[in-house]
Amino acid sequence: MTERALAREAIPYARRDSTLIVHGDESQRFADLLGAEIRRPMTAGMLNPAETDSTEIILRIVDSLLGEPGGRGTRLVFSVPAPPLAADVNLTYHEAAIRDLLTRRGYQVSSLNEGLAVVYAELEGTNYSGIGVSFGGGLCNVCLAHLACPVASFSIPKAGDYIDASAAAVTGERPTRVCLEKESGFRFNGAPPNKIQQAIGVYYDDMIQSLVEAMRDCFGGSRQLGRFRKPVPVVLSGGTALPEGFAARFERAVTAASLPVPISEVRLAPNPLYSTAKGALMAALAEA
């Protein structure tokens, strides 16, 4: 019966023996309805080592997004995170596994740094010079680029999941519940209406502060800053950047930190959820 209901509602799912696995956006709503935590095929921006079905689920998500390849050798660019700062994380397996999975689907595959993808998507007006930031679930990815060439890139492991988990820990809620609250009603402007939103705000500020400090440290260590003769824009993207007032809050932090690269503006991407995908598409078209 459940399966029929899922099919009727066009909710993506997979059957494994007697288990139904709901994937995609709806999984979060289902988990909340059932009072359970969602399973995560990815964590901290990479394949979840604790989730045995991670690649299978990713494959199903890819299939539901892309359908069948339009012929062998169709070009496909996927984004990969930059190495996290101050964390001993090995990204090789993640990238190789995703590459292998997509190659086996018949695509001609290449990878693109996630922050650089944001630059490609949103900074055409400055000839692809500037800073692209993607605020995701597991990681915040940053790339400073000059004329489409990455000058410095990094990620930090404080992002949406960190906010959810931290706020959940201090409020006694489940992270999924906090996440739904964050995505449905949280805003920076005005007094927080409840304890959960107050906690979310605290950890948002913590994430912003950590990221801006990392930008200052990482860019300060680059020997190629002399290339930037003009102030460059910062463009923000990703689901964690969606709350109202986020860009203004980030801009205040950037201004206070006085980054080693002069900044012309801080703005939110027009479609923050799609910036990385758009940048990957740009790269694929440019490679063609």
Add this chain to the structure above:
Amino acid sequence: MGVIGRAREALQAYRLERRAARLQDPVAKLRCLRRAQAVSADPTGRPAPEAILARVAAAVLLVPSPTASDAWFAATLETPREASSRPPEVWLVEERDGVEYFSNGLRIDNRGAVEGRPRRYPVYDADTLELREWRWVPAGIVYHTTESHIAPFRPEQNPRLMLAGRWMLDYVRRNHSYHFVVDRFGRVHRTVAEEHAANHAGASIWASGGELFVNLNAGFLGIAFETETREPARGAELTPAQKLAGRLLTEMLRARYRIVEANCVTHAQVSVAPAAMLVGNHLDWSANFPFAELGLADNYGQPIAAVAIFGFRFDREFQRATRSALGRGLAAGEELFRRRADSLGRSEPQHRAAVARRYREIVQALRNEARGKEDNSSWAPPRQTSARPSDSTSAPAGLS
């Protein structure tokens, strides 16, 4: 970066920016910029207007630049390849009982593989010698010989062949010496996990496509063939099974990591002795490496990057040992170095001093990064094949 380098870079960026700004189509603009970054000079080698300006600047300012940019130099290192063989698609079919089976017939025995340390390595700009980025996916392959004692490849020698192979593998695993070993029967053994660094290249330098790699333990995968170099000028010999396995393994790794042919090189091509500023600290595969039989273009003619970029020298012994194969790469490297010094208006000693200083800075930065954890020793070819007087990193006994 010095005044000349900055002037040139600014001019190049200015021209590129103007060219890109004229393009209305975002994709065309992105394509233009990406291609310009990949090939930053006229491939004909004619001096660009910026080069003329840079020379004038040098003459007027008389300021030596330690890492001055020369776009011609980067383009030259993008050596035109012979008909490039794109590796066929290779995928993992299954893993059973510790053995991986691949679609091209390759089998890798994972039993006994050990872990190294996670791979993370810097890529420098071969032109400016500045840090470009950090990476974690292998950029190339270095081919080695195990230099272990080997028995004649005959049926009656089978017990000795088996025993020698087993001892050699034990040694390699204990020392995390290579990622893969191809034994004399063509069996491929994974010795260090692919996603980790192995102690195979030690002090080493390579460059291609405008990218410079220093100390290749992390950036390059190490494949060792169980064989022995009796005479460096003649190189080592492989069994037919080893050549076949080497080809399949190379195909798989190139397909998996998109490794370019120019980055499939031998240990002798990349090995250096830093203190003496000499190339050829190790001499394995200084000749006779079967590039063609492994499905690769002959890389022996590529400029030796340590000579071309950092002005490393070579002594008579190395010249004698490698005249048949590496001689072309050494000569090309020297010529590049001379032209580079000339284009910057420097004498060779001046240029050598400047780039040597930069090399030492890079090595120091790498040491700092490793925070003393890295063990750069590699399993050096013993006896006559590693007879460099200085910088010998380790000299383990051969198997007997």
